[in-house]
Amino acid sequence: MPTLTQPQADALLDPEFMQKLDQLELVSRKIFAGKMRGERRSKRKGESVEFADYRNYVVGDDLRFVDWNIFARLNKLFLKLFLEEEDLHVSFLIDTSKSMDWGHPSKSLYARRVAAALGYIGLVNYDRVSFYAYSSGLQYEMTGVRGRRFMFKVLDFLVNTECDGTSDLSGACRQFAIRHPQQGIVIVLSDFFEKGGFETGLRYLLGRKYDIYCIQMLSPEEIDPPLVGDLQLRDVEDADLADVTVSRALLNRYKQNLQGYCAHLKDFCTKRGISYMFTSTEVPFDQVVLTYFRKRGLIQ
Numbered sequence: 063m064p065t066l067t068q069p070q071a072d073a074l075l076d077p078e079f080m081q082k083l084d085q086l087e088l089v090s091r092k093i094f095a096g097k098m099r100g101e102r103r104s105k106r107k108g109e110s111v112e113f114a115d116y117r118n119y120v121v122g123d124d125l126r127f128v129d130w131n132i133f134a135r136l137n138k139l140f141l142k143l144f145l146e147e148e149d150l151h152v153s154f155l156i157d158t159s160k161s162m163d164w165g166h167p168s169k170s171l172y173a174r175r176v177a178a179a180l181g182y183i184g185l186v187n188y189d190r191v192s193f194y195a196y197s198s199g200l201q202y203e204m205t206g207v208r209g210r211r212f213m214f215k216v217l218d219f220l221v222n223t224e225c226d227g228t229s230d231l232s233g234a235c236r237q238f239a240i241r242h243p244q245q246g247i248v249i250v251l252s253d254f255f256e257k258g259g260f261e262t263g264l265r266y267l268l269g270r271k272y273d274i275y276c277i278q279m280l281s282p283e284e285i286d287p288p289l290v291g292d293l294q295l296r297d298v299e300d301a302d303l304a305d306v307t308v309s310r311a312l313l314n315r316y317k318q319n320l321q322g323y324c325a326h327l328k329d330f331c332t333k334r335g336i337s338y339m340f341t342s343t344e345v346p347f348d349q350v351v352l353t354y355f356r357k358r359g360l361i362q
Contacts (some may be wrong), residue, residue, distance in 0.1 A: 067080070067317060068248075069102070073171075073221075074174055074175050074178045074217055074220060074221065075175070075178045075179060075182060075217065079124045079179070080182060080205070081346055082348075082352065083179060083182055083186070083351075084186060084336075086183050086185075086361045086362065087183060087187045087361065087362060088150065088151060088152055088180065088183055088184050088187065088189060088247065088306075088360060088361055089359060089360065089362050090246065090247050090273045091273050091359065094197060095173060101114045116138070117140065117141050117210070118138075118140060118141070119139030119140060119141050120254045122205040123141050123332075127141050127142050128140070128141060128142075129141075129142050131291050131293075144353060145262050146271045149189070149244075150184075150189045150190065150193070150209055150247070151189070151190045151242075151244045151245070151246030151247070151249045151279070152180070152184040152189050152190065152191050152245070152246060152247045152249070153191075153194065153195065153242060153246060153249070153272075154177045154180070154181065154191075154192070154194075154248075154249050154251065155174050155191040155194050155234060155248065155249070155251070155252075155256075156174065156177055156193065156194065156196070156220075156223075156250035156251050156252075157170075157173065157195060157196060157197070157229055157231075157240060157253065158170065158195040158197050158201065158202075158223055158224065158225045158227075159196075159197040159225065159226070159227055159228055159229035160197075160225055160226060160227065160349065161227070161229065161253055161255050162225050162249070162252070162253060163225035163285055164281055164283070165280075165281020165282065165284065165343050166281070166282075166283075166343075167343050168223050168281070168343070169253055169270075169279050169280065169281055169343055172279050172343040172347055173251035173252070173277075173279060174221075174223075175221060175347040176251060176277065176347050176350060177193065177249070177251060178216065178217060178220055179347070179348070180249065180351065180355070180360075180361070181193065181216055182213055182216075182324040184208075184360060185207065185208060185209055185210055185212055185213055185216070185362075186210050188208050188209060189208060190206050190207075190208050190244075191206075191207055191212075191216075192204065192205040192206055192207070192242070193205075193216065193219060193220070194234070194238060195223045195229070195231075196231070196233075196234035197225075197227035197228060197229055197230065197234075198227045198228050198229075198230045198233065199228070199230055199233045199234055199237055200234050200237045200238060200241075201226075202219070202223050202264055204219045204240075205291075206214065209359050212317060215268070225266070229255065230256075230258070231256050231260055231263035231264075232253065232256075232258060232259075232262040232266070233263075234263065235262075235263035235264065235266040235267050236263070237266060237269050238266075238267075239266045239269065240322070242270075243270065245270065245271055245272060245273075246272060246273065247272070247273045247274075247275070247360070248267055248272040248273070248274050248275070249274075249275045250264075250267075250274070250275070250276045250277065250279065251277050251279070251328065252276075252277075252278065252279075253278060253279060253284075254276070254278050254327055260327060260330070261330060264276070264330070264331070264334075264336065268334055268336070270315075273338070274331075274336040274357075275337045275338075275352075275360065276327070276331050276336055276337070276338045276339070277339050277341070278324065278327060278338070278339065278340045278341070279340075279341050279342070279343055280340075280341075280342060280343070281342070281343050282342055282343065282344050284320075284341070285317075285320070285342055286317075287313065287316065324340055326346070337360070338356050339354055339358075341354075
């Protein structure tokens, strides 16, 4: 992989914007307990280092947690309880199929910027952060990193992951669900242009009971195509060709079909507790991060 340069890093996240992210944290709509104790406090009582409360001793409790000072005063056994800490796992599934390398700015660059910003918030707060790039299945991955010191490696990963191949969300989600059994936040960044449909892939994620966010991003050229006349259109992923005469009536039908497809995706997500968002790449990505995700409760 090529070495990341500072200008390339700044193209994803400039230092001024990163300062705005420093005081934020990712929040799941559910509380997930990690296998290892993390930096995030849980409301559940455990055996970490911060005292929370007492309860009466019962036979079989670990005598190491008995408060002997209280026993000396009251001649009763009380067990010390502590706040348990938790790992929050945050994973990004980033569509890197050929269709994402389109638009000005490209959908791929937009998705990577959003992933970089949210990933940075997670790293700063010592969450377990993972990045998966997919097209025809999972192609590249960087998993389980935590701490600000990994941010440059994350940017390197995002900058140097190329767009190629045909999107297979179903296969990618199936692989991810098998490899990543831990519950946590999963953020899917894609145009969701799936010839095989998006439903099966999202059902794989729902089966693991993740806290799921689907971010659909389209370029302005896709939302309102600047096309006219007799054209031959080629699918950038599978090279299918179509000869069309672009008229006002055809463009209107295209827009209706596109709106219907996006509405179907939104409806599918909403009915199943998945947070859905649609955005044009014309909308500044920092506005999406700081405004939308705050409203949805993902960051605070």
